[in-house]
Amino acid sequence: xxxxxIQGGNNLSGEIFISGAKNSAVALIPAAILCNEETTIxxxxxxxxRDDLIxxxxxxNGNVKVNQDILTIDSKQIKNVYIPEELSSKLRASxxxxxxxxxxxxxxxxxxxxxxxxxxxxxxxxxxxxQALGAVITEEENKLILKAxxxxxxxxxxxxxxxxxxxxxxxxxxxxxxxxxIHNAAKEPEIANVATFLNNxxxxxxxxxxxxxxxxxxxxxxxxxIEVIPDRIEAGTYIIIGSLLGHNLRIKNVIKEHLTSLIxxxxxIGVSIESEKNDLIINKNDKLKAFNIATLIYPGFPTDLxxxxxxxxxxxxxxxxxxxxxxxxxxxxxxxxxxxxADITVRNQMAFIKGKTPLIGNDVVAxxxxxxxxxxxxxxxxxxxxxxxxxxxxxxxxxHIVEKLSNVGANIKIIEEV
Numbered sequence: 018x019x020x021x022x023i024q025g026g027n028n029l030s031g032e033i034f035i036s037g038a039k040n041s042a043v044a045l046i047p048a049a050i051l052c053n054e055e056t057t058i059x060x061x062x063x064x065x066x067r068d069d070l071i072x073x074x075x076x077x078n079g080n081v082k083v084n085q086d087i088l089t090i091d092s093k094q095i096k097n098v099y100i101p102e103e104l105s106s107k108l109r110a111s112x113x114x115x116x117x118x119x120x121x122x123x124x125x126x127x128x129x130x131x132x133x134x135x136x137x138x139x140x141x142x143x144x145x146x147x148q149a150l151g152a153v154i155t156e157e158e159n160k161l162i163l164k165a166x167x168x169x170x171x172x173x174x175x176x177x178x179x180x181x182x183x184x185x186x187x188x189x190x191x192x193x194x195x196x197x198x199i200h201n202a203a204k205e206p207e208i209a210n211v212a213t214f215l216n217n218x219x220x221x222x223x224x225x226x227x228x229x230x231x232x233x234x235x236x237x238x239x240x241x242x243i244e245v246i247p248d249r250i251e252a253g254t255y256i257i258i259g260s261l262l263g264h265n266l267r268i269k270n271v272i273k274e275h276l277t278s279l280i281x282x283x284x285x286i287g288v289s290i291e292s293e294k295n296d297l298i299i300n301k302n303d304k305l306k307a308f309n310i311a312t313l314i315y316p317g318f319p320t321d322l323x324x325x326x327x328x329x330x331x332x333x334x335x336x337x338x339x340x341x342x343x344x345x346x347x348x349x350x351x352x353x354x355x356x357x358x359a360d361i362t363v364r365n366q367m368a369f370i371k372g373k374t375p376l377i378g379n380d381v382v383a384x385x386x387x388x389x390x391x392x393x394x395x396x397x398x399x400x401x402x403x404x405x406x407x408x409x410x411x412x413x414x415x416x417h418i419v420e421k422l423s424n425v426g427a428n429i430k431i432i433e434e435v
Contacts, residue, residue, distance in 0.1 A: 018435065021405040021419065023396035024428035025378055028301070029262045031425035035252045035270040036062040036416040037086065037245030040321075041207040043110035044184045045214055045243060046070040047117045049090040050079060051191055052218050057242040058088045062416035065409065069107045073100055073114060095121060102128035102159060108413065112140055112181060115163060116188030119152055125163040142175055142182035149173045150186075150193050170195030170234055178203040178314045183230065184211055191220045193234040202230045205315040206275050210246045217241035249275040250321045251415060252297075254390050256280070257325045258422075259299030260288040261332060261398050266425060268297045278318045282310060286333065307335030307372060312343050324350050324391035330370040331359045332398065339368045349384030350391040356381065357395055357403070378403040386414045393418070397427055404434075 037060035047070065049056040061067055063086065071081045071088075077098050080091040097118065105111040105128040112130040119125050130140070144154055147163055149171045155162040170193045175182055183203040188211075190197035202208070204226055212225030218238035224230040252271045259266040260283055273280065273292060280297075284290055286308050289300040307330070312320040320343040327350065330337035341347040348368060351361050357379045360371040378401035383389030389411035396403030405411075408431070411418065422429050 020432050020434050021408050022432045023403045025397055025399040027426050027428055028264045029266050029425040030264045032267045032269055033255050033421050035247045038248040039414045041210045042245045044113050044211045047113035050092040050095050050117050051121050052092050052238045054240040055091045060245040061086050061088050064416050065413050066108045073104050097122050097124050099126040105130050116185035119163050120189040120192045123165045127161055129159050142179045143185045146173050146186035168193035170197040172198045174200040180205050190232040197232040199230040202228050214243035247272055253279050253322045254325050257329050258394050263299035263301045266299045271297050305333040307333045307337040309338040311340040321387050323347055324387040325394050328391050328394040331372050331374050333372045337370045341366045350388040353381035380404045383407045383410045386410045
């Protein structure tokens with residue numbers, strides 16, 4: 018069994034280069050099969066989610082060439098093939114093949130998607146959107162069948178501004194007849210990245226990045242390329258780590274506008290953050306003020322950074338409160354942080370964190386991707402040795418995280434342990 022082992026306490030100096038956005042790449046790769054020719058995606062992070070999506074495309078008779086961070090996807094011969102549980106259950110983003118295959122072939126058979134267990138994340142909004150476009154949906158045991166004689170554009174209102182539903186409906190609507198308007202669309206930067214890719218293929222999408230997206234259906238999508246935007250969640254994770262251990266720690270390749278809520282909050286509590294072009298320079302502050310924060314849809318504070326933020330809160334003077342408003346089970350890291358010496362109480366979706374508390378290394382478990390990032394953060398500041406198991410969750414979403422942290426002075430490595 019692979020584990021991450023950390024000897025905590027080292028200050029971090031040097032440079033960390035931010036990879037392509039995981040949440041963008043996992044939508045861009047399925048989107049490529051809407052193309053009737055060949056597409057190229059640059060700056061794709063080398064994470065296990067990428068590899069699992071490639072396996073699905075190959076199952077569907079597509080061809081994928083990997084050259085470091087560049088994917089070339091030939092989808093001319095894409096076929097309707099059942100996507101089984103052993104592939105779809107590995108990651109939540111497998112659901113993007115529903116929108117892409119429905120748009121391309123008007124037919125999909127897929128086992129229900131998987132991914133991190135972070136609470137009630139139904140795909141009802143996705144399915145209602147597909148039905149509004151004319152799809153008929155049948156559920157058989159753990160399998161969904163979506164089919165349509167043709168897709169017709171429609172006005173779709175999302176009850177919740179879901180990123181996944183917004184992208185999935187956009188994918189299906191690209192080749193629908195007529196115009197589709199998504200109201201209360203999610204506004205995350207990753208959605209604009211996907212829309213740009215589709216428009217490069219010849220789609221007609223406007224308004225991506227706003228709450229109203231308009232898609233005029235087209236019959237054919239041609240050869241195109243796209244570059245994955247920098248990962249704002251990866252950047253945010255390293256910024257939080259730098260707030261605790263940074264000594265002129267430089268985070269490179271950052272789109273600062275995507276991290277406004279995080280940067281503003283950290284500066285408010287006393288973290289030193291300097292900006293130079295596309296870089297941020299972080300210096301720790303040993304006297305951080307307690308604060309309150311609630312996760313919100315973009316451009317509010319990202320839910321994906323809530324778990325690493327709980328570690329920062331343990332090092333603030335006073336009582337901090339974190340409210341999770343997006344997912345129902347974002348507190349998987351809390352029992353393990355408490356086992357390391359934190360003083361965190363959870364009531365409903367709120368964490369009450371008393372600080373400042375010293376952390377002591379311990380054996381812990383990464384229950385999901387961002388909980389894993391939280392435990393790495395905790396291990397880096399803890400006294401003694403921390404061992405993290407179930408690290409496959411972490412490797413799903415952070416490219417070369419062990420190497421990146423080692424390069425700036427962390428005592429961290431992957432070990433094999435029975």
